[in-house]
Amino acid sequence: MPEQGLTILVVDDDEQFLESVAQRMRLRGHQVSTAASGAQALEAARGARLDLAVVDLRLPDMDGLVVITKLRELQPEVRTILLTAHGDDKVKEATESLSSAYFEKGRMAGFWEFLSGIPFRRVSILLVDDDEAFLGALAARIQIKGYEPLRALTGGQAIEIARQNRIHVAVVDMRLPDMDGLVVLTKLKEIHPDVAGILLTGHGGAKLKEATEALNSAYFAKEDMGSFWGFIRRVLRNLETTMAAAGMAQHGDVDDARRMGDKAEDGEEDKK
Amino acid sequence: MSEALRLAWRRAAAAGLILVLTAPAALCAADEPLAENGGAAPWWIWPPILLVFCFVLGVVAVLAGVGGGVLYVPLVGGFFPFHIDFVRGAGLMVALAGALAAGPGLLRRNLASLRLALPVALVASTCAIAGAMLGLYLSALDPLIVQACLGFTITGIGVLLLLSKNTEKPVVSKQDAMSLAFGLSGTYFDVGMKERVEWKTHRTLLGLALFIIIGLLAGLFGLGAGWANVPVLNLVMGAPIKVSVATSKFLLSITDTSAAWVYLNRGCVIPLIAVPSIVGLMLGSLVGVRLLTVVKPRLIRRMVIVVLFFAGLRAIDRGLGLGLLG
Amino acid sequence: MAGEHDAACASPREQIIYANMLLLGVWLGLFALLVTYTVYLTGLLPSAVPIAEVTQHWDKGVDEYLAVTGLSTGWSWAGRLNQGDFLNYVPFALLGLTSIVCYLVLLANYVQARNRTFSVMVALEILVLSVAASGILGGGGH
Secondary structure, eight states: OOEEOOEEEEEOSOHHHHHHHHHHHHHTTOEEEEESSHHHHHHHHHHSOOSEEEEESBOSSSBHHHHHHHHHHHOTTOEEEEEESSOOHHHHHHHHHTTOEEEEGGGHHHHHHHHHHSOOEEOOEEEEOSOHHHHHHHHHHHHHTTOOOEEESSHHHHHHHHHHSOOSEEEEESBOSSSBHHHHHHHHHHHSTTOEEEEEOOOHHHHHHHHHHHHIIIIIHHHHHOOHHHHHHHHHHHHHHHHHHHHHHHTTOHHHHHHHHHHHHHTOOSOO | OOHHHHHHHHHHHHHHHHHHHHHHHHHHHTOSHHHHTTTTSOGGGHHHHHHHHHHHHHHHHHHHTOOHHHHHHHHHHHHSOOOHHHHHHHHHHHHHHHHHHHHHHHHHTTOSOHHHHHHHHHHHHHHHHHHHHHHHHHHHHOHHHHHHHHHHHHHHHHHHHHHOOOOSSOOOOSOOHHHHHHTOEEEEEETTTTEEEEEEOOOHHHHHHHHHHHHHHHHHHOOOOHHHHHHIIIIISOOOHHHHHHHHHHHHHHHHHHHHHHHHHTTOOOHHHHHHHHHHHHHHHHHHHHHTTTSOHHHHHHHHHHHHHHHHHHHHHHHHTOOSOO | OOOTTOTTTSOOHHHHHHHHHHHHHHHHHHHHHHHHHHHHHHTSSOOSSOHHHHHHHTTSOHHHHHHHHTOOOGGGGGGOTTSHHHHTHHHHHHHHHHHHHHHHHHHHHHHHTTOHHHHHHHHHHHHHHHHHHHTTTOOOOO
8 A cells, every 4th residue: 555654853953863863764764854953843843744753852942842742732633752861750751641752862772663653644645627526436446445535626726735735646637627737737746846646638438547547557556566575564464463363353352353354454554 | 356346255255154164063963974984085185175174163263252273173183083192283283373473463562461471471381381291191091081171171161152251451459469570561552442551460379370270271182272361361360351362362372382392292293284274274264354344253153162062072972982972 | 642652552672572573483484384385295305104104094193103104203303304294394393483582582682671580581481492392301101
């Protein structure tokens, strides 16, 4: 299943540490920005939607816990992790009361494990067409694959949606009431430079086929096949979950087994 | 495959399964059909027969909520011409493989608690060695002794499955000293209830003492011991049912390792029997999990309990030479 | 925002290591099982005991079976891996050793963390499993 790395902000005044952590996160496929102070962090959070913020406890201008609280005000959905140089039960308690995770810098192995436990964000798809029936049909096909695509009837709407949401794939009809499909795609790329665009040129029934095929070949197929090792890893992960479910069932917990089994089937594993 | 098609396929599979489930009873009525021509049949029919039989066992075990080993030993022992020594040897390998494969997923979700498993495993696996040695000694004296004891145990398991009432989250008001010393507590996230559950254990010493018996039984008969592990962890020691179930399964991977080695070193694991059994049960459990969404497990559980009673009584009958059930 | 990934709900570190090693061991073992069994059944390697003979004697108790087929007990198979039936013991042993290897790693972890209670417990378990695996206990019943 296609996945997208997380958007992560790392806040620390130790430049060397900051860079090494950011580098390692990037290697894992995340998009990372950095900030050296609390003020910088808050500014960054105003500019972009974040999935995760990793904050050092001691910052030159404010306390890490304060930064976390303020980040939450800006973006209630953001996950947060506090890092400290020195362990302290009081700080740990305070962090957990903010339902934020807590790790000591001396024990970064735990941090990396925790990070790999956070599921990658689902790919979000934007469909743009003035034919509502067509939008519905295409959305239904995409939903089967487990996605909830966003829909827009006009180019203006599409751009509005892209400003408020992170878009990874955009499927745009060439003829739209207010502007040309190509123009919409160009504008979308200005907002999200890494967006994958698909322009539809067909009519009627052929259009749906075109859209599905384009999505399949341009996006799903590529991600689904992945590398050989990616395949092996997916199979192993699936086996792991299914056998764990079987184990739960055999020892009498059918409900949990069923839930775990469903997850394995969707390939929507929550942990690595 | 479309959603509707998938569902239809599963329904068909489930219907077929219920048919197959009744087959053992029919076989039974036909009075040892397989055992009769054991020597005459060409060797190559055995691996596929075992594979299919164990595949069905694997599916049923998942749907009925019964350990694979619990079904394997009495049923394969009853319907196949193998000596009980080799049935137990293969049964242990089957239970071991299943438990090992289930372990990673359970540990990773923090459902199985390593801390809880470690002390319990030490007791149970030590006793499983003793149980395995005792079991092999008894069957060398007279296999009928083992048959009869197995029969009683299987019947007992049937009763236990029939009566078992677990407690979702037992109330543990005071953690005992041993539990504190070992740190037998933890937290897991309940996906269904969307809440964080904290747990701790009590009556640790009593629980460990009971695992002496469980370990012995596991080694004696080559059964997995989930049916006994779960109630002790849950009702005696007070671990939540989810933790008990998951830890119990993981626990088997250690208990059965020690027992399996005794059988393995004694020459009781015949690859020709053991391999298709392991593979069949494994594939069966994989499919069983998929079927969970469409099948009513309650019905299958009842049928399995009936089959277990029947297999147990038959083993008792044979072991004691009563001749009541043919 | 009490999520599934709360620090408190996360598995302890040693538990994850154990899980990873277990995962590797068990699927490697099962894969090997299929390979060696295929070799055995197809007769790519000669068997110490012909398969037809196995089916004739598997209704006998283990002592009699060993006597008739001339097989020996313990780890003797390890020296005769050029024979199809003995080759099957490799995955069996792999499955049986997986837990011991996991425990060894666990021991290193607990010793490093200076957790004396669990270090001792894990060391004892390794001892128990190793004794079982070594075969020095014999099977009794002669």
